Amino acid sequence: MHSHLLAELDDGVTSVDEAVGLVKQLAAAGYTKLVTTPHIISGLYHNHADTIFPALDKLNLRLQQEGVKMEVEAAAEYMLDDYFEGLLADGEPLLKISNKYILTEFSFVSKPFNYREMFFNLKMAGYEPILAHPERFRYLHDDFDVYRELHETGVLLQVNLLSLKGHYGSSIQRVALQLLKxxxxxxxxxxxxxxxxxxxxxxxxxxxxxxxxxxxxxQNHLL
Ligand SMILES: [Fe+2]
Structure with a gap:
């Protein structure tokens, strides 16, 4: 439910070939469905339905041609920035996972000053917010109550398997495990x-x- 498999839309795969190679390996590992979630970040990745769905069609066509059995859907990973605030204020339809979830992320520098308001507004608009890789926001490590507060207020936390494997370092791994525990x-x-x-x-x-x-x-099919 979180991946970057659409070529040239963000810092993920750079070609459809690369994506097909990864999907084949994920299928071999046991996955049957993937949701790919290109970044939408103001000033960096200007994605929207018109960039994401044509790229998804391209990938699915190639998978079909190569006989790869995998259901691939697309949503997005929204940075909670001024652009996102605008989308919410304008009532723009957002790209959902499983028809209800919105995958969001914070900046790696500091938490958005108005994150409570944005999550509240998302819920009022009928969405269920997910915060991606909260363990990767180092500024929250000494502020564990924020994690508890998010959970208690219905913001669903999504940990990266890569964090649990120690890919981003030991403190991120430790916090990921703590969140699980x-x-x-x-x-x-x-x-x-x-x-x-x-x-x-x-x-x-x-x-x-x-x-x-x-x-x-x-559920995981890798670790
Ligand atoms: Fe991501």
Whole structure:
């Protein structure tokens, strides 16, 4: 439910070939459905339905031609920035996962000053907000109550499998595990951008981690 598999739309895959290669490996790992979520970030990645769905059609056509059995849908990963605030204020339809969830992220520098208001407005508009990889926002590590507050107010937290594998370093891994242990996590995602990410996920099977995820009811086909 979180990946960057549409070529040239963001910092994810750079070609349809690369995407097809990754999807084949994910299918072999046991995935049957993927939701790909290009970034939408003001001043950086200006994506919308007209860039995302044609790219999705291209990928699905190639998968079909190559006989790859995988359902691929698209939504987006929205940075909670001024552009997103505008979309919400204008009542623009947002790109949903499973017809209700909106995948969001914070800046890596600081949390948005008005994140409570934006999440509230999202809910008032009938969406269910998900915050992507909260463990990667280092400024929250010493502010754990924010994670609890988000969870309590119905913002669903999505941890990256890459964080659990230690890909972004030990403090991010520790916080990801802590979030799991406190049962604050609703989703795990690959957030896969390229082959190197898949290599990390598929390497060195961690059975303790796989068990922890299974006990938490979090589906994953890689760890
Ligand atoms: Fe992402």
């Amino acid at each position: 406190e049962k604050l996590v609703t989703f795990v995602g690959t957030d896969i951008h390229h082959q190197r990410h898949l290599d990390v996920l598929a390497g060195n099977r961690d059975t303790a981690l796989a068990t922890l995820l299974a006990e938490s009811g979090l």
